[in-house]
Amino acid sequence: MSAGRRWRGLGGVLAAWAVPVLLLLVWEAASRFGWIQSRTLPAPSAVAAAFWAAIEDGSLFTHAAISTERALKGLAIGGGIGLLLGILNGAFPVAEKFLDSSVQMLRNVPHLAIIPLVILWFGIDEEAKIFLVAIGVMFPIYLNTFHGIRTVDRGLIEMGRVYGLSRFQLYARIILPGALPSILVGLRYALGIMWLTLIVAETISASSGIGYMTMNAREFLQTDVVVLGVIVYALLGKLADVATRLLEHWALAWHPAYVRVKESS
Amino acid sequence: MSAILSRLERSMIDEIPPRPTPSRPAPPREAATGRGLSVTLSGVRKAYGDTEVLHGLDLHVPAGQFLAVVGRSGGGKTTLMRLIAGLDSPTSGRIRLDERDVSGLQPDVRLMFQDARLVPWKRVIDNVGIARGLNWRTHAEVALGDVGLGARARDWPAVLSGGQRQRVALARALVSHPGVLLLDEPFGALDAMTRAEMHELLLRIRAARGFTTLLITHDVSEAVALADRVIVLRQGGIALDVDIPEERPRRHGDARLAALEDRILAAV
Numbered sequence: 001m002s003a004g005r006r007w008r009g010l011g012g013v014l015a016a017w018a019v020p021v022l023l024l025l026v027w028e029a030a031s032r033f034g035w036i037q038s039r040t041l042p043a044p045s046a047v048a049a050a051f052w053a054a055i056e057d058g059s060l061f062t063h064a065a066i067s068t069e070r071a072l073k074g075l076a077i078g079g080g081i082g083l084l085l086g087i088l089n090g091a092f093p094v095a096e097k098f099l100d101s102s103v104q105m106l107r108n109v110p111h112l113a114i115i116p117l118v119i120l121w122f123g124i125d126e127e128a129k130i131f132l133v134a135i136g137v138m139f140p141i142y143l144n145t146f147h148g149i150r151t152v153d154r155g156l157i158e159m160g161r162v163y164g165l166s167r168f169q170l171y172a173r174i175i176l177p178g179a180l181p182s183i184l185v186g187l188r189y190a191l192g193i194m195w196l197t198l199i200v201a202e203t204i205s206a207s208s209g210i211g212y213m214t215m216n217a218r219e220f221l222q223t224d225v226v227v228l229g230v231i232v233y234a235l236l237g238k239l240a241d242v243a244t245r246l247l248e249h250w251a252l253a254w255h256p257a258y259v260r261v262k263e264s265s
Numbered sequence: 266m267s268a269i270l271s272r273l274e275r276s277m278i279d280e281i282p283p284r285p286t287p288s289r290p291a292p293p294r295e296a297a298t299g300r301g302l303s304v305t306l307s308g309v310r311k312a313y314g315d316t317e318v319l320h321g322l323d324l325h326v327p328a329g330q331f332l333a334v335v336g337r338s339g340g341g342k343t344t345l346m347r348l349i350a351g352l353d354s355p356t357s358g359r360i361r362l363d364e365r366d367v368s369g370l371q372p373d374v375r376l377m378f379q380d381a382r383l384v385p386w387k388r389v390i391d392n393v394g395i396a397r398g399l400n401w402r403t404h405a406e407v408a409l410g411d412v413g414l415g416a417r418a419r420d421w422p423a424v425l426s427g428g429q430r431q432r433v434a435l436a437r438a439l440v441s442h443p444g445v446l447l448l449d450e451p452f453g454a455l456d457a458m459t460r461a462e463m464h465e466l467l468l469r470i471r472a473a474r475g476f477t478t479l480l481i482t483h484d485v486s487e488a489v490a491l492a493d494r495v496i497v498l499r500q501g502g503i504a505l506d507v508d509i510p511e512e513r514p515r516r517h518g519d520a521r522l523a524a525l526e527d528r529i530l531a532a533v
Contacts, residue, residue, distance in 0.1 A: 159382040162350060163396045163437070164372055173395070177386045254386040256423040 042224035047231070050224040059213070064232060067209040070126065071198050071236075074133025079190060082138040083183070086145025090179070091171075096146075103142060111135040112200055124205035129198065136197040137190035144186025148179030181255065184248050191240045199233055210236075301329035301477040302363045302373060302444030304349060309358035311344050318344045320501040321358065328363070328444075331471065331478040333488035335533060336498035342481045345498065346449050349479065350376045362445065375438040377451040381430035383422040383437075390418040393437045401440075408436040411470060428459035432466070439470065446471075448480040452487070464491055468513060485533065489526050490515050497532045505532035 024044050030036045031043030038046065054060035085103065089096040111132060122128035152175050160170050202211020214229030304326040311319040318341045326332050336342050347353040348360060351370040360367055362374070383392045394405035409415050412432040422430060431451055438446060448467075452460045468491065471478055482488050488495045489509060497505040507529065511522060 153382075155378065155380065155382050156384060158352065159378065159384075160395070162352065162370060162376050164370065165396065173387070174384060177384075180386075252386075254388075254421045254423065256385075 039221050039223060042227055046224040047227045050222070050228045051231075054225070054228065060228075060232070063208060063210050063213045064236065067198060067202065067211070068236065070129050070202075070209065071133060071194050074130045074198070075137050075190065075194050077130065078134030078136065078138040079141045079187070081134070082141030082186075082190075083145050085138075086142045086183075087149065087176075090146045090149030091175075100146075103139075107139045107143075112197065115201070115204060119205065129201040129206070132201045133194055133197045136193040140189035140193065141183070141186040144182045144189070145179060148182025148186075149175060151182070152178035181252055184244065184251065187247075188241070188244050191244060192237070195233060195237045195240070300444060301475045303328040303361075304445060304477060304479070305359075305361040305364070306349075307359050307361075309348065309355045309360065311341075311348060311353065312356045317356075318501055319348075319355075322501075322503065324496070324503065326477060326479065329475050329477055331480070331491060331493045333480045333482060333492035333495045334498055335482055335485055335488050335495060335529065336504075337533060338483070340498040341501045342498050343449060346376065346447050346479065346481055349445070350374055350447055352376075371445075372441065373444040374447065375441065375443040375445070376447040376449065377431075377434050377438050379450045379453060381422075381427075381434040381451075383425075383430055383433055385422050387422075388418070389414065389420050389422060389425070389433055392422060392433055393440055395437060396441065398441070404440050405436070408440040409433070411439070412436045412466060426459075428455055428463065431455065431463060435463075435467070435470075439474070439476075442474070443476060445477045445479070448478065450481050450483070453482070453484075460487075467491070485526050485529050486517075489522050489529065490517065495525075495529055497529060499533070505529060 028044050031038065031041070051060070085099065089100055115132065118128045118131055122131060156174050156178065157170060160174050165173065199211055202209045203215055206212040210229050210232050214226045217225035217229070306322050306324045309319055309322045310317060322345070334342050334345065344353070348355050351368065351374065354368060362371065384395065387395070390402065390405050390409065393408055394401040406415065406418065409418055412435050414429060414432055414436065417425065417429065422433065425433065434451065452463050455463060480488070480492060492509055494506070494508050496503050507525060509525060511519065515522060
């Protein structure tokens with residue numbers, strides 16, 4: 001790579017960061033000069049200080065861990081049910097006839113709308129939040145699993161039969177791996193819904209977790225902690241996205257979009 | 266309950282209903298010897314709904330023969346191949362392999378498709394050994410070596426060229442030493458040079474192994490260049506049946522081959 005191109009690349013990175021950095025500086029200055037009340041929006045430095053304090057007393061990790069645990073439990077339960085339903089309906093046309101339209105009807109109910117009902121059923125305990133997350137993540141995983149299984153190349157299935165694969169081998173070696181790209185798309189959708197649902201659930205009723213942390217801070221007008229909570233949610237969401245991308249690269253290494261063509265040596 | 270489920274499951278994978286068990290059990294996969302098997306069809310009819318595609322076909326292919334089947338699309342070529350492969354069952358009539366009545370998929374018969382149909386998430390070696398079995402990896406390596414792709418065993422199918430994919434498909438078809446190899450226009454999509462290489466490769470392997478070969482093609486000169494015998498399928502029946510006694514390798518443009526080609530073209 002020539003030096004000129006490297007400088008141009010660096011210039012591009014600098015240009016991309018220029019606006020956010022400038023905004024932060026303006027925001028900081030506006031807070032220092034009192035143009036923005038700290039009860040409206042805290043200064044970036046105050047948020048950083050709150051971040052540091054939360055790390056030092058360990059509360060940040062405790063709350064983040066609790067939130068993550070709820071999110072993953074809900075994902076495991078809801079995602080598992082969605083996956084099983086998707087495989088069942090994708091594989092058996094009769095199961096689809098019985099179940100698919102019911103699932104589609106349920107899917108159209110906004111799952112956050114049933115929060116009052118969920119609180120009546122489960123109180124404001126852990127089950128309520130996990131239940132909401134599970135309901136939220138179930139449908140994208142179900143839909144994409146179902147679609148993935150239905151769109152596996154029929155030619156490959158026929159080939160497998162000619163070459164003597166048993167029904168189980170057909171599923172294990174051709175149908176499920178063929179549906180995997182679609183299932184992973186479903187997982188990425190599900191992760192977005194997972195955090196969104198958890199934020200709402202924790203904000204409404206919780207005694208721990210990032211949502212509780214922000215709502216508690218609101219009571220005491222600690223806007224810096226509220227903003228910190230928002231940032232932590234964003235980071236957790238980003239982390240989940242990166243994890244799925246790594247999973248895709250590992251599981252779809254065969255896919256033309258991921259195959260690194262060997263340089264001619 | 267499980268019986269219902271397994272039937273439902275079958276209906277998703279199979280386009281055809283399962284057949285009754287053959288009168289004699291099919292030999293295990295290890296029994297495939299690679300020795301050519303004769304293929305005999307007597308009075309084979311096949312109808313899809315109200316349309317009859319094959320009208321009482323009688324055909325005997327001696328063991329080890331290279332038969333080319335030419336004809337226009339819709340003439341029943343692919344149907345014939347699917348019947349012999351056991352992917353479809355005839356509406357009436359008998360199909361025999363070495364005088365043994367067969368029905369359903371046979372381990373002794375392998376089919377190469379128009380497209381290579383490699384499983385994209387399995388490496389080349391795992392595609393060749395897709396059916397596994399005893400020592401499958403060793404057999405797959407040998408088969409890959411036979412088609413000249415021994416060095417590509419660990420590659421993904423996506424990085425191979427069209428010709429290389431068909432060679433992998435050929436290795437996959439031959440790894441179990443079938444007695445009958447069915448080729449459903451597998452060279453149709455290749456460029457002329459690659460196709461000539463595939464022809465040469467196929468003839469070389471066939472000379473060494475001696476399997477019976479049935480090639481479907483719409484390319485009459487390909488049929489004449491490769492086969493011992495050519496039949497023309499037209500409107501569900503055999504319109505022409507000629508032997509090609511020329512020695513191999515055959516020169517393109519040979520006067521007697523050209524005359525045969527004209528005769529076949531006239532019948533298509």
